[in-house]
Structure formats: structure tokens, C-alpha cells
Amino acid sequence: MKINIRKFDWLLFSIIFLIMVGSFFFVWSAAGFNYALKQLLWVGIGLFFFFSIIRLDYKDILKYSYIFYIFAILLLILVLIVGKQINGSRRWLPLGPLSLQPSEFMKIAYILTLSKYMSFKRDTENFTMVLIPILLTMIPIAFIAKQPDLGTSLILLPIFGSILFVAGTKLRYFLPLVGIGISALPFIWFFLLKSYQKGRIIGFIWPDKNKDWGAGYHRLQSLIAVGSGDLFGAGWRNGIQSQLGFVPEQHTDFIFSVISEEFGFFRASAFIVCYAIFVICGFGIAANSKDKEGRLIAVGLVTMISTQVFINIGMTLGIAPITGLTLPFLSYGGSSILSSFIALAFIINVRLRSQITFAREEP
Numbered sequence: 001m002k003i004n005i006r007k008f009d010w011l012l013f014s015i016i017f018l019i020m021v022g023s024f025f026f027v028w029s030a031a032g033f034n035y036a037l038k039q040l041l042w043v044g045i046g047l048f049f050f051f052s053i054i055r056l057d058y059k060d061i062l063k064y065s066y067i068f069y070i071f072a073i074l075l076l077i078l079v080l081i082v083g084k085q086i087n088g089s090r091r092w093l094p095l096g097p098l099s100l101q102p103s104e105f106m107k108i109a110y111i112l113t114l115s116k117y118m119s120f121k122r123d124t125e126n127f128t129m130v131l132i133p134i135l136l137t138m139i140p141i142a143f144i145a146k147q148p149d150l151g152t153s154l155i156l157l158p159i160f161g162s163i164l165f166v167a168g169t170k171l172r173y174f175l176p177l178v179g180i181g182i183s184a185l186p187f188i189w190f191f192l193l194k195s196y197q198k199g200r201i202i203g204f205i206w207p208d209k210n211k212d213w214g215a216g217y218h219r220l221q222s223l224i225a226v227g228s229g230d231l232f233g234a235g236w237r238n239g240i241q242s243q244l245g246f247v248p249e250q251h252t253d254f255i256f257s258v259i260s261e262e263f264g265f266f267r268a269s270a271f272i273v274c275y276a277i278f279v280i281c282g283f284g285i286a287a288n289s290k291d292k293e294g295r296l297i298a299v300g301l302v303t304m305i306s307t308q309v310f311i312n313i314g315m316t317l318g319i320a321p322i323t324g325l326t327l328p329f330l331s332y333g334g335s336s337i338l339s340s341f342i343a344l345a346f347i348i349n350v351r352l353r354s355q356i357t358f359a360r361e362e363p
Helices: 008-031 033-054 058-062 065-082 102-119 125-144 150-166 171-183 183-191 196-205 213-228 255-287 292-316 334-353
Strands: 084-086 089-095 099-100
Touching: 008 033, 008 255, 008 334, 033 334, 058 102, 058 292, 058 334, 065 089, 065 102, 065 125, 084 255, 099 334, 102 125, 102 150, 102 213, 102 292, 102 334, 125 150, 125 171, 125 196, 150 171, 150 292, 171 183, 196 213, 213 255, 213 292, 255 292
Parallel strands: none
Antiparallel strands: 084 089, 089 099
């Protein structure tokens, strides 16, 4: 399909372009020029997937969503068997000199699958209607949490809630699910969470009660970096915390700490404004979608990205527990960049095919 330039969402794409420019320079600052060049390579690959996907009708892609879902589950199983272990987590599949993180693509496959299922579900007045979506959700959560990657697994929950709500599920059906979730917390705490995960949660809720220095190190160094940036920042590549390597994972999970220290409050806030515009545009595309499938896909993907942004920036500011979530389009990482561009492609894909075509516009 030939892309209609007039219908292309230039505002949304321009916002992402600005974020990606920031990504190049701050990955350079945090990890070196070689990492910045690798980031450019991944951006190039991401753009290839982006333009390939928007040429296809998302409805045609949606026909294969169940196949994508099963394939993604198989990759999650494979990563538990032969995956590369880094910092105690087995999340990556080695592919020669590169590594693939299947959980990033599982999120996309999950959104497509749940959107397809709910778009054909007409009866939203029965509680049994949510049983299949619950099963579709809990299977990937179990495998991702096993890696362990609790942050990515929990991202599926707000996606689940947003898609079911927009699909017409009654609010009263969410209450039993919330009750089940709360009752499962003791089991999760005692049998599923690792000791370092418990330490991070304790350090977030009761910082003065956490006696383990290591558990609170990430949070402390991030807050020092953010605070030292003040209003206008220390300048690009002049941040003491970032340049001396005090901030852990500063080119991936804590990239916003580097931005805050070197750019300061005002300019770092510009990135938050960019993300806010992205979310508003994304939900606007969902609201204007001409069909249920497109609406659910857009809502699910925007929820995924906005939740990840909120948690990532929140943990750098000390208002959210430390997780292994990257900041979409900004953090270094091939799988993160590719999944973000694929998500953007589907959102704009819905936008391109949500416009009414008048007779005079037809070829």
C-alpha cells in the first residue's frame, strides 16, 4: 500500500524523532560514542520495521495474532532453557553478537491477541467473558516473572484492564479480579519474589527500615543525580554522578537520571511533555478509530508505553519501586527500540486507516 502523506501523523512521528535525538546524545554521554552508534543502528532497523508495518493493513496482520502469541510464548520458554544470564536474570536469547529479549515482543503479541479476541466478543454482560483474557494474560506473566523480570510481567496488567474496559467490560467484573490479586499478595511475597526484589520494595515503602545498602543504592544514586542537576543542569557530559559511573545501568534503566543531571529540571521536563503529547495523540487515534480492533490495539499499545514511561521516570525520582523497565525510545537496547517502533507503527497504522475516504479521493 502506498502511504498517504496527508494522513500520516507527522506530529506523533516528530515527537518520537525528538526523543530519539535525545537518546543518541544521552546514550553517548552515559556509555560512550560506540554505544550511541549501536543505538543508531537499532533505530535504523526499527525504522525498517516501522515503514514495513504501516504499509500493511493492521487487520491483515491481526489475522495472525494467535500465531504471534504462541511463537512469543515458545521464545519465553526457550529463553529459560538456553538464555543468556546477566545480573542474575535470564532474559536474553543470544543471536551471534546480538541478544534478543523475547519479553519485549511478547507485549506486542499479547496486545494484538487480546485485541482480536475482545473485538469479536459481543457478550460483555457475563463474568465468564473475562476467563479467556485472564488465561491469555497469566501465561506470559508466569514465564516472564520466572526469568525473573517482575516489572515487564506486571506491565501486562494495566494493558489487560485498559483493553477490557474499552471493549465494554463492566466495572463490577473488575472488582473480583482486584480481590483475587490482593489475596495473592502474600503468596507472591513469600514464594515468588527474590530477596533483592523484596529489598527494593521495602526500600521504596520504608527507606529508613531497609538496612541493606545494596538494595537502596540504585535509588540513592539516582536521586543524587537528579537533585544535583538543579534547574538548568551541569551540561552535556558534565554530570558528576553519570560521568563517574555512580548511577547503575545509566544508559538503560536510569537514562532519565543522566538527562536530569546534565540538562536540569526544565529541559528534562521537556521529555516528559513529549511523552505526554504522545499519549494524548495515541488515545486520540484510538478514539477516532473506525473499528473496534483498531481502537483496542491503539489503547493497548499507548497504555503499554505510558505505563512504562511512568514507572521508569518514577523510579528515577524515587516515587516508584526499582524495576528493570527501560524508557521507551530513550534507553539503550535493541529489543526495547524495536518493540517501541513496532508499537508506534501499529498506532500510526490505525491512524492511517481510520480516515473516511471520500469518492473524490479514490484513485
